[in-house]
Amino acid sequence: MREHLQKLLALRDLDGTILTAERKVKLLEREITAIERRITAEKGDFERRLEEHRALRLRATEKAMEADEIDEKIRSYQHRLDHDIIPYKEMEYLREQVEFLRSRIDAVEEEAIRLMDEVEEDERRLQEEKRAYEERLKGLEQEKAEVEAKITALRDEIEALKDKRVIAIEEIPAHLRSHYERLREMYPDPVVPIVNGTCSGCHLNISQTTVDRARQGEVVTCDNCSRFLFLESAL
Numbered sequence: 001m002r003e004h005l006q007k008l009l010a011l012r013d014l015d016g017t018i019l020t021a022e023r024k025v026k027l028l029e030r031e032i033t034a035i036e037r038r039i040t041a042e043k044g045d046f047e048r049r050l051e052e053h054r055a056l057r058l059r060a061t062e063k064a065m066e067a068d069e070i071d072e073k074i075r076s077y078q079h080r081l082d083h084d085i086i087p088y089k090e091m092e093y094l095r096e097q098v099e100f101l102r103s104r105i106d107a108v109e110e111e112a113i114r115l116m117d118e119v120e121e122d123e124r125r126l127q128e129e130k131r132a133y134e135e136r137l138k139g140l141e142q143e144k145a146e147v148e149a150k151i152t153a154l155r156d157e158i159e160a161l162k163d164k165r166v167i168a169i170e171e172i173p174a175h176l177r178s179h180y181e182r183l184r185e186m187y188p189d190p191v192v193p194i195v196n197g198t199c200s201g202c203h204l205n206i207s208q209t210t211v212d213r214a215r216q217g218e219v220v221t222c223d224n225c226s227r228f229l230f231l232e233s234a235l
């Protein structure tokens with residue numbers, strides 16, 4: 001009888017170890033999800049940063065084109081004033097236009113140069129940020145690979161434990177085995193000690209007869225919750 005109890009306890013320990021390992025796998029899987037979320041966020045942030053840089057570059061190009069267009073207009077108007085025979089009114093208009101465009105071109109060119117400088121400066125910053133970003137990404141991928149390796153190791157361990165369980169359960173008499181399996185579906189602790197005359201699973205009192213039988217090393221169960229009971233002193 002004591003032998004049955006020992007085997008039930010060994011099975012309980014094995015199941016406990018399997019449960020703990022399975023919980024660890026779940027936690028690690030959650031860790032993977034969190035890392036993947038961080039990777040996605042990093043990629044999104046950097047994509048936005050690239051977009052920002054492209055927008056700045058576009059503004060600089062547009063400003064430079066605006067300066068070129070103004071310059072082109074000035075040249076063409078001036079050419080007409082210098083070489084064409086044109087009515088006085090049109091000549092006046094062209095002169096006004098040239099004057100107006102000349103007053104504008106400096107500011108536009110200055111702005112174009114300032115933007116081009118800004119693009120260069122931003123490009124330098126971007127390269128630094130890119131290196132840091134790639135470094136972070138590499139770190140995260142590495143972190144993910146490490147967690148994945150842990151999960152694989154744990155799954156192998158669980159498989160080995162389950163193989164051991166198949167053997168362990170076969171050594172237990174059929175009626176005890178089926179009761180154990182039913183208990184396990186309800187409780188994480190199907191085999192518990194009697195502490196101070198009470199079942200340490202449901203905390204209700206155990207009859208003296210049951211305590212006495214447990215003292216003999218018999219396999220007994222709780223009248224209330226049906227858990228297998230044992231006395232530490234009887235092991």
Ligand SMILES: [Zn+2]
Pocket residue numbers: 199200201202203204222223224225226227
């Ligand atoms: Zn109980």
